[in-house]
Amino acid sequence: MIVQKFGGTSVKSVARIKNVATIAARAAASDPVVVVVSAMGDTTDYLVKLAHQVCHTPNRREYDALLATGEQISIALVAMALNEMGVKAVSLTGAQLGIITESVHTVARIVDIKTDRICRYLDEGYIVVAAGFQGTTPAGDTTTLGRGGSDTTAVALAAALGARVCDIFTDVSGVYTADPNVVSSARLLKEVAYEEMLEMARVGAQVLHPRAVELARKHKLPLRVRNTFDPDHEGTILRGADEMEIHRAVSGVTMDKDQARLAILKVPDQPGIAGAIFGALAEHHINVDMIIQAFHQDRSVNDITFTIKRSDLDTARRVSEEVAARIGAEGVMADQDVAKLSVIGASLMDQPDVAARMFTTLGEERINIKMISTSEIRISCAISERDAERAVKVIHDLFHLDDNEAG
Ligand code: ADP
Ligand code: ASP
Ligand code: MG
Secondary structure (H helix, E strand, O other), X not given: OEEEEEOHHHHOOHHHHHHHHHHHHHHHOXXXXXXXXXXXXXXXXXXXXXXXXXXXXXXXXXXXXXXXXXXXXXXXXXXXXXXXXXXXXXXXOHHHHOEEEOOOOOOOOEEEEOOHHHHHHHHOOOEEEEEOOEEEOOOOOEEEOOOOOHHXXXXXXXXXXXXXXXXXXXOOOOOEOOOOOOOOOOOEOOEEEHHHHHHHHXXXXXXXXXXXXXXXXXXXXXXXXXXXXXOOXXXXXXXXXXHOOOOXXXXXXXXXXXXXXXXXXXXXXXXXXXXXXXXXXXXOOOOOOOEEEEEOOOOOEEEEEEEEEHHHHHHHHHHHHHHHHHHOOOEEEEEEEEEXXXXXXXXXXXXXXXXXHHHHHHHHOOOOOOEEEEEOOEEEEEEOHHHHHHHHHHHHHHOOOOOHHHO
């Protein structure tokens, strides 16, 4: 069987819902099909806005109950469109699909999928139209998987059902060397290693949800990114690094504007302090990325600076202020003007000049680097948001990513 996932832009209007139904019906002629859909267009953004108009910090359970309604509209409409074409289809919500998650709201992880109901419908020849992005706790409360989480629903269903492939249909033709809506010369990548894609997704390549890539890698599931508006195009296939035919130093450049940084000033230089700070943030499900602990002239204290998602800033600042007071730090400083620019490549480790060339080029462009972090396959710089798009373009040019031969 196969799983096909359609994002928000793919189901934005009645015409597009009919297009989705046509693609799914065509696939169903040769394979049992599960279709996963997101909410129509910007519905989820609209629901988020509504929640914040009602209250400043919405109750997380109710927030999930609200956000999950977006997908419930689109599944019903896609199932109706299929029925209208004479194709048997049934819509199922997260709970009806048997998607069980942790009891954590807004960023829940899937822990189990009870597939009996889905299998029964597939056996009876139905296309199952599944709501992305949502699940249920064992106690029956609705949860969501984090923004962009429909990709994860699709991959988790594909893995649980033993699908031969999971196709993520979106509004671009696959994974590019940079966001094609920002860098016009970005080149489509025919294949990307799971590891590279995971890193790209984590640092801002919105095209796939990081957890979806993680799951696909774990289950060695062929995951393809394809274009809803050009469904015959092959798109991009994700595979293990060892199966890749092409090896390149740099695969892509990403940018993440949803960033902020916090500095905790004059933190006492004692064992256990970093654990106290980052433990408190983790309890609030706040992911921290770049971390710098810097010397102070006064040897008994350090400054600890780290980046977080901008949408987590209010909570992270509050938690950091509480911890700062508790451990006797001087205070907390916040900077909202942060974007993260990253270069990703499976063999970056073997290319020590990549980082140097990246920093030099940013310097020549008068783009100031606020923080740096590196991993085996990624180099990231925190820069000012106003420099972000220019930075992606100059770094894309620097590594000739538009050039096939450089691939
Ligand atoms: P969907 O609603 O289908 O889930 P998303 O908006 O989540 O779609 O993801 C698709 C978007 O991801 C594209 O429109 C593109 O602007 C953006 N994007 C960012 N980086 C990349 C990249 N490296 N390759 C392809 N698309 C990217
Ligand atoms: N509708 C959800 C969102 O906008 C999930 C998704 O699109 O993947 O985040
Ligand atoms: Mg998406």
